[in-house]
Amino acid sequence: MSAGSGGGSRTNSGPAEDLLIELDRDAGVPLHRQIEASIRASIRAGRLRAGASLPPTRALAAGLGVSRGVVVEAYQQLTAEGYLASRSGGYTQVAASMPAAAEAGATAPGARPPARGVFKVDFGYGRTDVSQFPRAAWLRSVRTVLTTTPNDRFAYLDGRGVPELHEALCDYLNRVRGTSAVPGDMVICGGYGQGIALLIQVLVQRGARRIALEDPSSNDDARVLAAAAGLDVVGIPVGPDGVRVDALHRADADAVVLTPSHQWPTGGVLSAAARAEVIRWAERRGAIVIEDDYDAEYRYDRSPVGAMQGLAPDHVVYCGTASKTLAPGLRLGWLVAPPHLVADVAAAKVLADRGSPVIDQLTFADFLARGEFDRHLRRMRPVYRRRRDALLDALRTHLPDLRPAGIAAGQHVVAWLPPGLDETAVVTAAARHGLGIHGVGPYRIAGTGPGGLIFGYAILGEAAIAEGIALLARAVREVRGS
Numbered sequence: 001m002s003a004g005s006g007g008g009s010r011t012n013s014g015p016a017e018d019l020l021i022e023l024d025r026d027a028g029v030p031l032h033r034q035i036e037a038s039i040r041a042s043i044r045a046g047r048l049r050a051g052a053s054l055p056p057t058r059a060l061a062a063g064l065g066v067s068r069g070v071v072v073e074a075y076q077q078l079t080a081e082g083y084l085a086s087r088s089g090g091y092t093q094v095a096a097s098m099p100a101a102a103e104a105g106a107t108a109p110g111a112r113p114p115a116r117g118v119f120k121v122d123f124g125y126g127r128t129d130v131s132q133f134p135r136a137a138w139l140r141s142v143r144t145v146l147t148t149t150p151n152d153r154f155a156y157l158d159g160r161g162v163p164e165l166h167e168a169l170c171d172y173l174n175r176v177r178g179t180s181a182v183p184g185d186m187v188i189c190g191g192y193g194q195g196i197a198l199l200i201q202v203l204v205q206r207g208a209r210r211i212a213l214e215d216p217s218s219n220d221d222a223r224v225l226a227a228a229a230g231l232d233v234v235g236i237p238v239g240p241d242g243v244r245v246d247a248l249h250r251a252d253a254d255a256v257v258l259t260p261s262h263q264w265p266t267g268g269v270l271s272a273a274a275r276a277e278v279i280r281w282a283e284r285r286g287a288i289v290i291e292d293d294y295d296a297e298y299r300y301d302r303s304p305v306g307a308m309q310g311l312a313p314d315h316v317v318y319c320g321t322a323s324k325t326l327a328p329g330l331r332l333g334w335l336v337a338p339p340h341l342v343a344d345v346a347a348a349k350v351l352a353d354r355g356s357p358v359i360d361q362l363t364f365a366d367f368l369a370r371g372e373f374d375r376h377l378r379r380m381r382p383v384y385r386r387r388r389d390a391l392l393d394a395l396r397t398h399l400p401d402l403r404p405a406g407i408a409a410g411q412h413v414v415a416w417l418p419p420g421l422d423e424t425a426v427v428t429a430a431a432r433h434g435l436g437i438h439g440v441g442p443y444r445i446a447g448t449g450p451g452g453l454i455f456g457y458a459i460l461g462e463a464a465i466a467e468g469i470a471l472l473a474r475a476v477r478e479v480r481g482s
Helices: 031-045 057-064 068-081 135-148 163-176 191-205 222-228 245-249 272-285 339-353 358-369 372-398 423-432 462-481
Strands: 084-087 091-094 186-189 210-215 232-239 255-258 288-292 316-321 333-336 403-405 412-416 452-456
Touching: 031 068, 057 068, 068 084, 068 462, 135 358, 135 372, 163 186, 163 316, 163 333, 163 358, 186 191, 186 339, 191 222, 191 255, 191 288, 191 316, 191 333, 191 339, 210 222, 222 232, 232 245, 245 272, 255 272, 272 288, 358 372, 372 412, 372 462, 423 452, 423 462
Parallel strands: 210 232, 210 255, 255 288, 288 316
Antiparallel strands: 084 091, 186 333, 316 333, 403 412, 412 452
């Protein structure tokens, strides 16, 4: 029966010119999973070619007789898997490059895990829900910029970026994050990745030999860039409340990279006493503290934690980004640097790319000044909180001996494994069951510490989160049984 037609049949399908989907309401399989499976199969079989447009979620939902949220969840999961891609204007299309197709059925024990992108559920970290990007508000700011900006703003600027964004960001950061930022100390960059690269370049030019990183910490930015620049990299152990300052004193480092407001990945918050001791260390050594404030805007069960930069603006470089709050594709980041570093960082930015795109900077400045950024964050906090709560509820139900940590803020949770449960074995078994998840081990510098799992929940709906934890419980039972 065609979608939208009457009758009492328990099967709905959309007309060919829209999207052919069969829904069996008696199958006991969630409707969004049936939609996912149908679209996935059509893409793999070549019936939906790369670049083909899919019906809007509202239209497809009406045709299939389901709620729009069911279709949205299906589209989001297929986008996360790499089968679909969102396009400007709100269109969803088949992605230009397809993930490798997984073989039907369960993977045999000991077989190679499926490639990333073909998991049933993927708890990959570091992703924000870009489907929630505030397109209408952003478009209003774009129009304002294009109709009111003086001509000279579109010429070459210095490496620091446009003054309008400096002022708007300083107003926001000083109000919300407790920084002591002034417009003259700000450099706009292409996200945190470029920002940390510029800082490492300047530090090396100034004679730095060694950089300290939290252990564990991300291994795809500062760690790789510092090693490539010839710096010695030393790991500083992280405890429940963030980096251990006693170990920092022994590190003989010229700079340290910290995530003090929500340590990545353990979620600890550096105490006031520890922050003061880190600053005393920097003052005694003439060292630099690089503060990566990557997701502090998302907090759920605690009061705001101010930025370290506000305590010692002459020794702390504050790094912020729109990647976790709006969308990583914007490539918008900012550094608030000590005055003696600003000129060198701006010069490095000019050499890197002649400056970040002016229209994007001015748009973000208007977006901030209008209060749209604050409104977006207020709208997204309860969304992410519900997803976090779904994750914690599922862990309590299916895996009560896993110990969640860092749950009060951010877009991910770490769960420590009980003694005797091997992290690598669990991750491998989870992949065989169609679940994508990362262990803490690969992000350790010294290579030692308790086993743990990193759950990124930002792009997953509550139903997908529950399904993922059920898959993980099966994997854990398999590991324990073996």
